[in-house]
Amino acid sequence: MNQQLPPLPWHGGCQCGAVRYKISAMPLTLYACHCTQCQKQSASAHGLSMWVEKSAFAITGPLKTWSRKADSGNTLHCHFCGNCGSRLWHEAEEPDADLGAVISLKAGSLDIAGWLVPVAHIWTGSKQAGTIIPEGRFYCEGEPPDDQLLLDAWRKWQSS
Ligand SMILES: [Zn+2]
Numbered sequence: 001m002n003q004q005l006p007p008l009p010w011h012g013g014c015q016c017g018a019v020r021y022k023i024s025a026m027p028l029t030l031y032a033c034h035c036t037q038c039q040k041q042s043a044s045a046h047g048l049s050m051w052v053e054k055s056a057f058a059i060t061g062p063l064k065t066w067s068r069k070a071d072s073g074n075t076l077h078c079h080f081c082g083n084c085g086s087r088l089w090h091e092a093e094e095p096d097a098d099l100g101a102v103i104s105l106k107a108g109s110l111d112i113a114g115w116l117v118p119v120a121h122i123w124t125g126s127k128q129a130g131t132i133i134p135e136g137r138f139y140c141e142g143e144p145p146d147d148q149l150l151l152d153a154w155r156k157w158q159s160s
């Protein structure tokens with residue numbers, strides 16, 4: 001087990017503190033997405049997505065939801081604090097055929113976030129000029145050809 005990983009459960013929430021959540025199982029992966037949607041979503045350089053099994057994710061507080069159609073045709077529900085507007089997690093309407101019900105947490109919302117290492121970078125074809133992809137990391141210019149690559153990269157980092 002990677003020494004940087006804090007012990008579970010992990011806690012996090014929005015900027016104003018009205019929405020709080022708890023994660024009670026090890027996530028499946030953590031990656032940076034440099035697509036233009038994630039740049040808008042984060043109003044920053046990239047999105048930081050941590051996949052967590054829905055059954056291991058508990059949340060309280062005044063949520064709001066904005067939904068959009070993803071390129072895949074699936075509807076993506078994007079949840080955020082109704083008070084301060086921090087984006088907290090995304091969830092596809094149709095669960096993944098292989099992974100089941102998984103949420104994509106915006107990982108910068110974790111209370112303890114200093115240890116976070118994105119193990120992969122996707123959509124680097126649209127990354128901002130100032131963003132440098134660390135050498136040796138898995139990356140791809142668009143959508144990864146197989147989600148398994150993201151899971152494998154996490155597993156490898158987790159056991160390092
Ligand atoms: Zn808030």
Ligand SMILES: [Zn+2]
Nearest residue numbers: 033035038047
């Ligand atoms: Zn993205």
